[in-house]
Amino acid sequence: MAELTPMMKQYLEIKKDNPDSILFFRLGDFYEMFADDAKLASRELDLTLTSRDHGKHAKDRKSTRLNSSHT
Secondary structure, eight states, X not given: OOOOOHHHHHHHHHHHHOTTSOOOEEEXXXXXXXXXXXXHHHHHXXXXXXXXXXXXXXXXXXXXXXXXXXX
């Protein structure tokens, strides 16, 4: 498996300390949620669930993106 990026390491460290919260992680003009948070937010908030094509495990990398430029 590929090594985690510094961003994903930071995300997972914060998530570990807040397991019962949906973590919105700001990336540029967007807030993203990953993994189970993305699946839950997609279902509960009727958001489109997306995935990125980063190799054979892409189906496991789910994210949901919210544009922050409208706030």
